[in-house]
Amino acid sequence: MEKKNIDWANLSFGYMPTDYRYVSKFKDGKWDDGELITDPNVVMSECAGVLQYSQSCFEGLKAYTTEKGQIVIFRPDLNASRMADSAARLEMPVFPEEKFIDAVVRTVRANAAWVPPFGTGATFYIRPYMFGWSPVIGVKPADEYQFRVFGTPVGPYFKDGVKPIVVRISDYDRAAPHGTGHVKAGLNYAMSLHAIVEAHDQGFAENIYLDPATRTKIEETGGANILFVKGNKLVTPKSPSILPSITRRSLLYVAEHYLGMEVEEREVLFSEVGDFEEIGLCGTAAVIAPIGKINDHGREICVPSGMEEMGPKLKKLRDTLTDIQACNIEAPEGWIRVIE
Secondary structure (H helix, E strand, C coil), X not given: XXXXXXXXXXXXXXXXXXXXXXXXXXXXXEECCCEEECCCCCCCCCCEHHHHHCCEEECCEEEEXXXXXXXXXXXXXXXXXXXXXXXXXXXXXXXXXXXXXXXXXXXXXXXXXXXXXXXXXXXXXXXXXXXXXXXCCCCCCCCCEEEEXXXXXXXXXXXXXXXXXXXXXXXXXXXCCCCCCCCCEHHHHHXXXXXXXXXXXXXXXXXXXXXXXXXXXXXXXXXXXXXXXXXXXXXXXXXXXXCCCHHHHHHHHHHHHCCCCEEEEECCEHHHXXXXXXXXXXXXXXXXXXXXXXXXXXXXXXXXXXXXCCCHHHHHHHHXXXXXXXXXXXXXXXXXXXXX
């Protein structure tokens, strides 16, 4: 299969429409069979539920080309499960998890020419999403929905290599104590936009949000979970309002079962941040982004691993997980789905 004529090595991390996308519609209490279509545009009522009351959720995962030329995707079952949780919390009909995986596989297979070749540093980013489609003027769930999947080739998140970033402690709250922080709802990200623009304007790469109830515990950033390293221990915050990151869960497993580290999920007090030797953000796009400094309203907390490069433990973690994703290291059972 011939690949598209693209300058793969110089791709940005942005959207590029590809040949096919998947769509399934929910109407009269059931999902249809779904199909691949070529039109990238969505036409809907001006009164659609997603436009009036932000009834939407989404996922993000990647397809990779291995050295052997196979196209693989990483743990799509966890994305399917997480979207089911998101849909249920937002009073949307759950898209069946096996159909979710099939839709992702079909979308990637149909766009195989757009999946970047091995060794380019680029990947194929996959975006499943669901939204209220029928008109809604009173505050209530929509009656009809669309589930869609598209994909786009993307360059590496860090074009110039992985360098430590400077983040700030935010005065804003990311999620309410009993809100939607634990699901991947579009509205969560809309709430973070003002805070991230403000942070960028002040010269910071990201916000770290504290727990909204007491503002004494570390939660996460606008789009990533947080990792802490001390000695041979990997610690990650535990909170009912944190999104259960698939990358974080994978890294915890890799740390324990591949690298022999002790792992701990617990409440992390902001007051103890200075005790850790390495700190990083983790998510689908970057895998791990190291933090070099945390700015707390002008007071700088310098992470011992420094501003020059990623700390050794987080680097080993990142390299091991990316090698698993690329099939250079044997993956745990069920982690890799080969696109036939």
